[in-house]
Amino acid sequence: MEEKAQEYYTLITGASEGIGKAMAYECGKRGMNLVLTSLPGPGLKNVADIIIKQFGVKVITLEKDLTAPEAPKEIYTWVKNQNLKVNMLINNAGKGCLGPFDHFSYEFYYKMMQLNMVSLVLLSRLFIPEMKSYPQSYILNLGSVASFYPIPYKVIYAASKGFVYSFSRALREELKHTSVHVSVLCAGSVITSPEVLKRIRKSGFFGKASSIRPAKLAQYTITKLLAKKPVIIPGRFNMLFIFLNKLLPSSYKQSFLARKFNNGTVGGDIKTKE
Numbered sequence: 001m002e003e004k005a006q007e008y009y010t011l012i013t014g015a016s017e018g019i020g021k022a023m024a025y026e027c028g029k030r031g032m033n034l035v036l037t038s039l040p041g042p043g044l045k046n047v048a049d050i051i052i053k054q055f056g057v058k059v060i061t062l063e064k065d066l067t068a069p070e071a072p073k074e075i076y077t078w079v080k081n082q083n084l085k086v087n088m089l090i091n092n093a094g095k096g097c098l099g100p101f102d103h104f105s106y107e108f109y110y111k112m113m114q115l116n117m118v119s120l121v122l123l124s125r126l127f128i129p130e131m132k133s134y135p136q137s138y139i140l141n142l143g144s145v146a147s148f149y150p151i152p153y154k155v156i157y158a159a160s161k162g163f164v165y166s167f168s169r170a171l172r173e174e175l176k177h178t179s180v181h182v183s184v185l186c187a188g189s190v191i192t193s194p195e196v197l198k199r200i201r202k203s204g205f206f207g208k209a210s211s212i213r214p215a216k217l218a219q220y221t222i223t224k225l226l227a228k229k230p231v232i233i234p235g236r237f238n239m240l241f242i243f244l245n246k247l248l249p250s251s252y253k254q255s256f257l258a259r260k261f262n263n264g265t266v267g268g269d270i271k272t273k274e
Contacts, residue, residue, distance in 0.1 A: 008134070009058075011035040011079070011086045013066060013123070014093030016043035019142070019190055022214035023090055024051060024059075026222050033058040035084060037075060038093070039065055060084070066093050067111040072122035087137045088225075089127050091120040094142060096157035098261060109156055116160035121167065131180045140225050141168045143184045145233075153261035165231075172230055181228045185221050188235065190214055 010027045014020040016038035024036055028051040038044045040063040048059040062078055064071050079086060094116045097104055120141055131137035144158075147165035151158035168184035175182060190212055212234055224232040 007085055008087040009033045009035050009060070009079075009084050010088040010090065011037070011075075011123075011127070012090040012092055013037050013119070016041060016047055019214050019217065020090075020092040021047050022218035023092060023222070025215070026218035027088075027090075028055040028057050028059070030222065031055070031057060032088070035060050035062065035079060035086065037062045037064050037066075039063065066119040067114045069114065069118075072119050072126060075123065076126040085130070085134065086127055087131060087134045088140075089123060089131070089138070090140045090142075091123060092140075092142050093119065094160075096154065098154055100153060101155045112156055113160060116157070117163050117167075120164065124171065128175070128180060132175075132178045135179060137180045138225055138228075139168075139171075139180065139182045140221070140232075141182070141184045143168065143186045145186055145188045147184075147186050151261060169230065181225075183225050183229055183232055185232045185234075187212060187217055187221075187233075190217055 010032045012020055012024050012027070012034065015024045015034075015036035020036075020038070021043075024034055024047055027034060034048075034051065034057065036044055036048060036059060044061045044063060048061050051057065052059050060082065062075060064075055066072070095112050097108070097112070124139055124141075128139075131139075141164050143165040144161040146154065146158040147161040149158060150162075165184055165186065168182050172182035217234055220234050221232050
């Protein structure tokens with residue numbers, strides 16, 4: 001006899017704000033029980049309390065810094081010890097920065113790559129064996145429109161999102177004869193804070209045309225994820241932007257992107273929570 005849906009949980013990383021928070025609300029609205037993780041702080045419990053009150057689902061929280069090398073294994077072990085069955089994994093946590101490559105430290109790039117790539121891979125590796133035993137399971141990895149473009153002044157962010165895209169497409173193919181379905185989200189600008197909105201407005205037409213609110217993004221994404229769509233691209237402009245990547249000469253693309261992102265300022269640690 002098939003197990004009841006309420007016995008399963010959706011695990012979302014970086015769930016205290018931004019895209020992860022919107023994903024948590026959307027999944028809660030759809031009746032999914034949740035395991036939410038994020039950095040230590042009051043935001044995660046607040047999100048959990050609101051979802052429980054509004055939607056009546058089970059929400060369990062775990063504060064964990066995914067830039068720590070052992071964090072993925074610690075999350076997995078904790079979930080196992082709680083006897084929770086995770087049939088949906090949303091690898092949302094991520095970070096980015098804007099500025100010349102050599103303006104950021106060795107330690108900063110180590111943590112960015114650990115968060116954007118390593119933790120995503122290891123969480124997937126740890127959870128997939130059990131996910132295969134469930135009737136239907138899903139993995140959503142957060143790529144970006146940047147997955148398709150090498151971007152000057154966002155060098156490591158764009159490269160890490162390119163990795164996420166390649167990893168997700170290849171893993172989906174490996175798992176196509178199992179019950180685990182892998183999707184990658186490739187969104188443009190997401191309006192997660194007043195600062196992000198300010199940058200979008202400053203970037204002009206391209207920023208505004210490709211931008212989306214987190215709630216709308218989450219609704220669209222979860223619908224496509226459950227429909228088992230391999231690559232999720234919200235918005236026609238983003239689809240066009242990705243399509244143009246195949247047509248435009250590399251030299252032109254690099255020159256255009258360098259002019260767009262080299263605005264003479266260093267953006268510091270921009271936590272995208274993607």
